[in-house]
Amino acid sequence: MSTIKRVMTVLVYAVLAATGYCQGQGLYYVAVNGKDAWSGTLPAPNATGNDGPKASLAAARDASRVMAGLERRIVLGEGRFFQNQPLQLDSRDSGLVIAGAGVDKTIVYGGRRIEGWRQAGEHFWRAELPKDLPDWSFRVLLVNDQLQARARFPEEGYLEHETEFKVRWMSTAGGGWERKPTEKECIQLQYRQGDIPATLAVANAEVTVCHMWSESTVLLAGHDPATRTLTFASRTEYPVGSYGVHRYALWNIREGMTRPGQWYLDRTERAVYYWPAEGVDMATAMIVAPTVESIFDVQGTAKERVNGLSISGMTMSATHAPMRPAGFGAASWPGAVQLTYADKVLVDAIAVCNAGGWGVREWNGQGLVVSNSLFHHLGGGGIRFGSAERIDNNRIYHIGLVSASAIALSGRCEKALIRRNVIHDTPYSGMSVGGVSTIIEENLLYRCMQVHRDGAAIYVSSSTDCIIRRNLARDMVQIGQGYGVSAYYLDEKCRNCVVSENVAINIPHPSQNHMTLNCELRDNVFISEGDMKIAFSRCNGHVVSGNTFHIGGKLNVTEPDAISTWADNVIFVRNETEGRIMAEVPQPEKAVRDKPRYFRPQNHDSVPVVDGKLGDGEWPNGGLAFNERINQRGVRGAPTSVKILADDEFLYFFSNIVTMFPDQRKLGTTWGVDEGVELVLESRDGDKRHCYVLRGFSDGTLQSLTLAGVTQEQAEAFRSGVQYAAGVDRLVWRSEWGVPTKALGLTPGEKTTLRFNMTAYRSEDDVFAQLAGTMGETWDLERGAVLMLNWDAPAAQAAKDTPLVPALTGAIAADWKGLALELAQTPAGVPLSATPAQALLARSGDTLLVRVVVPTAQVTKGATWRQDDGAEVCLAGKTADGKAVVWVIRGYANGQLELSDEAGAPPAAGDAQRPQLQFQATVNAGNWQAEWRLPIAALGLDSTKPVPFNIGVFRQQDRQWINWIGTGGATWKLANAGAIRLQ
Incomplete structure (x- = not known):
């Protein structure tokens, strides 16, 4: 051995000996009676008092990094540990095991105690915030390890505001709002007379504005009693009043202190007010508020990832609920265990409770496992992941206490297993999962959807080949009007997914499906005391087989045309003595419409530019849907729509064709194969009528055809005056048309009618969607459409x-x-x-x-x-x-x-x-x-x-x-x- 190698070997062993690795094999202890100056290699102080465990996780981490690349373990003893900073971990900590003495034995707080309480009036106690934290603000308060209720106005339920937002939602796949909401539409709310107290303290107040499937909680910036207007310090996630939802509530104001156990933070006084809960002795109470958003902050990078970390055996509590937008499902908020670019992390046998954000939140990692853990009384959700391998045997309940947008278990994954979790008492969905080839099985969910109105016990979207099987959901009802509360919900862009062998009890709407393709509902048992509904809104190719529907009323199937196969289902309708069994849901014969459909152009102040683009304010809100197939049945799949304008010189048409699955969309110029729109117009020449057929494609190609009886010369002449342009985006393609009224034989300003029709061909699901289903070709105008021109007032x-x-x-x-x-x-x-x-x-x-x-x-x-x-x-x-x-x-x-x-x-x-x-x-x-x-x-x-x-x-x-x-x-x-x- 060379001299250099011998020297290096001696140095390595010296380091190992100094750190105790040779004796403790990389084992470090943290205890409430430890000191950071000690080695950390002993579980308790030695007899001479000169060595023992570390006092903090940060000191133990630093000591363990000397062993980077080797097996290392940090053990926390029993007791309460207070962290004023998150424990930062990175790639140097790969392979590290952090273990406590067990749930409720080792408790780690992400905050500090508040002391100096004095009585302030008959009910309240007051404590000033410490001067060493001049900007300290928080939304979570613990008293004797119990999360206390924030001051809320009203005490229960919601107020109703008067602000309206009538812009159409085009679906998530369709790009959201038909026009971009303005700043004002997202920062102002007009309340009803008498609802808001004149004493409202703007500096303290927070406002929760409910939307259909989420909420926004924002600080208040202004209050104008004269106009009954609240102005927010930041934008809400969706416009105020959107979806027809007008519920709101205020937090952290003195007027919301109505019962014991409540508190509020007076930001002007820099003091906390608390109305002690029954049994709380303020002389001995331990009162804690958070100072950090995360207790473990694991930060890898794309180039230097954290790998193989393990956290187990402890309770974590008292983390911040940040005063920033939580986003859909509260996805933007941090977790007590925050993981970024971290692979193969194991979180096992922990509890996160009485905290402000998520329990565990993972982003940009792979192979996460969270098991055998407890998450409850959280301001955010339970487990949020970007790419999990296994989420099993956890219990999650009483979440979303600060952000009602929160979901108990949420994320996207591929080939993951989500199994045997118990979830209950949530404001929104119990689970929201998306991805590929994931199995969701044997979970129990109940009392979900206690605030919002469009969700489910298990909600799945944008997923392929996922299986939801052998789950039990029970005891969920819709609160107020909305899109519905269901047990199992396949939403937009679900493809080839299976919902099988599940049970739903006391959920009147057990199966909701929306804009899915080739999915299955099979071998499930659904039980409801009254009526029951299963829905297939805009779905295609749904198989419904082997299910048992046990009902006390009627089974309603919404949009049954979406069902390609209905087989071996049993409908048991019970009564007071016995019941009856049916195999089919009676469906009426749909009468053929023998009349045309009537439409009017929309009103607009300006003329659109025919360029295939949707400029701000170029077209009015609203429009018409291609909502009939050729056979007059409803159109399935992604939304397709058209807007129509008219002036004295042109008729203008704007089509919007959305795709859910861009990989299946075909762009070209072959009708019936590639995306295209067919516009048929009837012109008049004295007593003669001519029917022109135009086809526009996504590349800007416009064809004028002789299919409806005009000559080639007539078709070409008509085509020469028509303006056409198209534009293609990832999820939508648009076409704009300008057709001269003179070529149609129309007199400017004349009150008249024009026969026409339109068909859109969507390639991803091979659908011909018509404005008016004709039972034949677009140009069979007896059952087509009629445009009412210059009818300024409604017809009657x-x-x-x-x-x-x-x-x-x-x-x-x-x-x-x-x-x-x-x-x-x-x-x-x-x-x-x-x-x-x-x-x-x-x-x-x-x-x-x-x-x-x-x-x-x-x-x-x-x-x-x-x-x-x-x-x-x-x-x-x-x-x-x-x-x-x-x-x-x-x-x-x-x-x-x-x-x-x-x-x-x-x-x-x-x-x-x-x-x-x-x-x-x-x-x-x-x-x-x-x-x-x-x-x-x-x-x-x-x-x-x-x-x-x-x-x-x-x-x-x-x-x-x-x-x-x-x-x-x-x-x-x-x-x-x-x-x-x-x-």
């Missing part, structure tokens, strides 16, 4: 002639007669192409009688507006204190009455009216009927002059919105509706 505004409601005498017979109204318009005010509904109106003394008859062969018996069969009566009246109001009084086919505040009626006024309103519904063969008996005086209806009035119907069978007067919007926009006379 003549109904404003205020029909007289006849008075009845004597007893009100069940078959009473009255004023007959035909409900035969769409909300746009154009003639209804489908079967209309009818209404009867009569007056009996101080009672207005309204009966609506809705022809349909299939009725849903839920009570969710825009989803279940229902009708609404809208009247202009006054509240008890004389204020003008629009009453929106809804009734459902199940007999339920709803007094909506959608048009601005004060909830308190509605609550006062409800006992005076009578409603009943009957379901007959071929129709259902609704009947209201409404008190004229109590509703403040003026019998001396015409009363603004309208009726609207939603028919689920063909998803038709039917109005007496189409207002161009909601039924209750009575300025555009009709009126009735009650004298």
